[in-house]
Amino acid sequence: MTTGGARYVISSDAAAEVVRIVRRAKCSRIFVVFDKRVEARAMEISERLSTAGDQVVGTHGVTAGEGIKRLSFINRLLQILASAGADKATVIIAIGGGTLTDTVGFAAATYMRGIPWVAVATTVLGMADAAIGGKTGVDLGGRKNLVGAFWPPLASIADLRALATLPPVQRRTGMAEIIKAAVIGDARLLTMCATFDVASTSLAWRALIARSAAVKVRFVARDPNERGERAKLNLGHTVGHALESASGLRMSHGAAVAVGLRAAGLLSIERGLWRPHEHARMLRALRHAALALHAPIASSSAAFAALGSDKKRVAGTSRFVLPTAIGAVLYGIEVPDVDVRRVMLRCSRPPRGDELEA
Template sequence: MSSIIIKTENPYQVIMEEGSLGKVGSFASAIMDPCRICIISDDNVHSLYTASVASSLENAGFDVYKIVFPAGETTKNLGSVQKILEYLADENFTRSDALLALGGGVIGDLTGFAASVFLRGIKYINVPTSFLAAADSSVGGKTGVNLSAGKNLAGSFWQPSLVVYDPVTVKTLPAASFLDGLAESIKCALIADAPLFGFINLSDMNDETKFVERCVTDSVKVKQFFVENDQYDKGKRQLLNLGHTAGHAIEKLSAFKESHGHAVAQGMVIAARASYKKGWSRQDCCSPLVEVLNKYGLTASCSYKAAELAEAALKDKKRLGNEITLAIPLEIGECALMRLPSGDLQDFFEAGLDER
């Protein structure tokens, strides 16, 4: 078992342990009195894991309610928030009651947002079941939903009261979702954890559960550092956006056929190659990055042109004005933030795409 305390205003524990799904009730009762708790999940995860979480909560004295949404990104909308809020109000949930997100990042972001606004804020527990949610979205308190105009445009900062990850859940995770999580873990390694990068590069993955446990533990530690030092994402936490400026543009240009992990993988390669070519990085991070991405079947090479990427990225960032902040690798395990005039972004992408 590993346990990490995230020291935000109200510190909370992130527990990683095989078999922890069946112990959520006892972990929860250590931090709150038994109350009403509403488990929010999607239809894939519900049929696999709700029963075990619910019975553990009931055994610990909680009164369990459930809401199940269709799986997928389209559930992350204001209509789903309204459905949760109306349900909680109908069932007379009070400020001392709680929510529990059981699922991937979609369910975590949605549940956290609903928790942040119901009665001006109630507690929620995050029980991530996808690699990506465990390594990235369940920690840090960014919650939200999508609007028609774009992803994550409505949201709040609202930290969970507890995070419990059972790495055994990786056994049922679809392969594509596994790669999405792995891409974020490689990102954390490249930003701030060279030993994790080496581990991922050398692993033979003969024990998938142990592999994921190590990746998630170390990624959460990287995230912990940035969240504790910059909870509201005004400075260094933006390093966690490495690969995401080009990545989001690639997702958009592909009409979201390119998954988040593959898009971020290509975005990281672009950032690494461009910063090496421009003499900003101390070493060539691009070659080892491409090697590790190829090893796991993540896409390293981008088929879009620099002009298309820049146009899509700048549309996304137009609220930021004339400058854009990019995360760039200096060496494996260290990145820096770089402010560029928006007009230079295309040139940056050109350098990052040119494989010569």
């Protein structure tokens, strides 16, 4: 698949894909930045590059997580690149989850006004979503992704073998984005999610990841810089980002998106745009992945205030993506604060039976 020129590949031999892509790009030097939790995968990729005759000028291991999405980390990374003599002919290979690819991609976007990079995703969330589409960036002052750039990688590679070490909690948070993709544009994918066992082998994950990635690739290819319908991919993220911010970025992105999806569904039901039984199907798929459907912090003034700093906000209202059917959403729907506050209060508590059983 291609996303506005960038390739997307799911592979059980990510090293071979990286070698192929570096060769095609004719980059003579390579710098590898990796999440220390996937050091073994990174070393295999580095060694295969060296064996293929490519010059790996440096490697740098990082303890990844939301905490690295900050300018101080970018500053350090840029200095490491400069010390290694990275130049326009250097390609950066970023190996890790969404936090790693978001930050390393942003460093690649700004170093010498932009050098090429490759995203090698090692989490479900990264493979299905974050590593695709060229949105890079960091958080600022507790606000998610406030600083960033569109800087597509040469390729996004889903490293299926990395899933072997991925803990259940990270598999579940990845499911939140896959269910999001299903609601946006792939009804069959939701049916698959409804019975999927997150402990499954990488082979079983492959089908889910491929379908989710296909939804993202489709929207990114049509609107790479989010001038319009790419915004549909933000379903569940208006409230989701507010919850992450209110938690001091301690709540995981996937967990926040799961509750954000419920909030968007409730707002859409209130507007007569989305049927309760489709909402219930979405919630049951989230619950099947053992994702919480509520977050006590949703009723806090901090969460509501965090909405106020959302990039998509206009005076007195927030812009939402709202589902209209499994596989279809509307974007840019202005919702008054009073409605958002009511729904957030509801999302601070578990759904009642009728919300789940409709």
